[in-house]
Amino acid sequence: MWTHTPWQGRFLPHPLPPGERLRAYATWCNAVEGNTTFYATPAKSTVESWAGQTGPEFRFVLKLPKPITHERRLSGADDQLRSFLETVEPLGPRTHALWIQLPGSFGPADLGALAGFLRGLPRSHRYAVEVRHRAFFDDPRAAGLLERVLAGVGAEWIPFDTVTLFESPPTSDAERDAWTKKPRVPRRSSALTDRPIIRYLGRDSVERTVEGWRHWVDVAAGWLREGRSPTVFVHTPDNADALMLARRFHDEVRALLPELEPLPEPMSAEPESSELTLF
Structure with missing residues (x-):
């Protein structure tokens, strides 16, 4: 990935x-x-x-x-x-x-x-x-x-949470493709161990993806308070913004639990240095 x-x-x-x-x-x-x-x-x-x-x-x-x-x-x-x-x-x-x-x-x-x-x-x-x-x-x-x-x-x-994906008809090619391939099952949010793993699939719209994960922000914060160590994977049909969204999800959980360690400082996509020349 x-x-x-x-x-x-x-x-x-x-x-x-x-x-x-x-x-x-x-x-x-x-x-x-x-x-x-x-x-x-x-x-x-x-x-x-x-x-x-x-x-x-x-x-x-x-x-x-x-x-x-x-x-x-x-x-x-x-x-x-x-x-x-x-x-x-x-x-x-x-x-x-x-x-x-x-x-x-x-x-x-x-x-x-x-x-x-x-x-x-x-x-x-x-x-x-x-x-x-x-x-x-x-x-x-x-x-x-x-x-x-x-x-x-x-x-x-x-659990593979696709509820947000299937809430309304697809609006992009990637969403249409996801509709044909992803499972349409109810949301499940019970942990059996101290290391729960969540797979969440939103939409290609950032706003709809964020709206759909509110449930998981609360669940993840609750698991952390219980001493569990959850891992949450955030996807969208095209995954174009998935890196940014994953960090945003972490920030929202951290807003509820300030003691949660921040993610590392991301590497810049820009070159470390460049030389400007006239010719």
């Missing part, structure tokens, strides 16, 4: 060599979603570069590869899982959680497979599960069964 083209030259310096792009991003935000790992397990040298560009307090929430979660549906994927875990090892404490995003067809009848998979995972990592099957949101019994499976191994349930 730190290579998102609309950010280059606007929020982040451009051009930057690949080995410096995450370092620049980390001056804006202290966490990142590792979505690319869903499509391919990176080379270990790439992961070593990520570790070298970030401090030990930086948070990676890395998505398990698609062959494990969607193709094999958590069964018979030992080799792929072992390879992935070995590859991300250089991140050390930066691996805040491994993110198990399940397909929309993965429903209550599949909870046995999820329970067995989670029990077999090494305890050296934290795990967080994102479900998209509507039954987990509409059926209290299904939700309760899922919560018990997760609580049994100390795993978190990641």
Whole structure:
């Protein structure tokens, strides 16, 4: 995500060599979603570069590869899982959680497979599960069964809040695309562990995105007061303003909790120096 083209030259310096792009991003935000790992397990040298560009307090929430979660549906994927875990090892404490995003067809009848998979995972990592099957949101019994499976191994349930996106018809190409791809499920805001993770998707309008996250500002502040350490990811359909919005969200939480540490001073997108000449 730190290579998102609309950010280059606007929020982040451009051009930057690949080995410096995450370092620049980390001056804006202290966490990142590792979505690319869903499509391919990176080379270990790439992961070593990520570790070298970030401090030990930086948070990676890395998505398990698609062959494990969607193709094999958590069964018979030992080799792929072992390879992935070995590859991300250089991140050390930066691996805040491994993110198990399940397909929309993965429903209550599949909870046995999820329970067995989670029990077999090494305890050296934290795990967080994102479900998209509507039954987990509409059926209290299904939700309760899922919560018990997760609580049994100390795993978190990641809500993906798309309520603001679907409040009214889309008004941009990016919003129209999101309408066809993102899950339309009710908002859920209960934490199971001391490290809750929120994924919030707003609109391409800054004002509507900010209006839609008011609920999460209060929730995040409440979790912090309880001693939890939440991680909140702010998205819009085009993500053009996501860096600025993430910092604004943090500022709004900090307005309720002044003792919350500020984010680092962001790196300027402008060159450090330039020479002016007549010719």
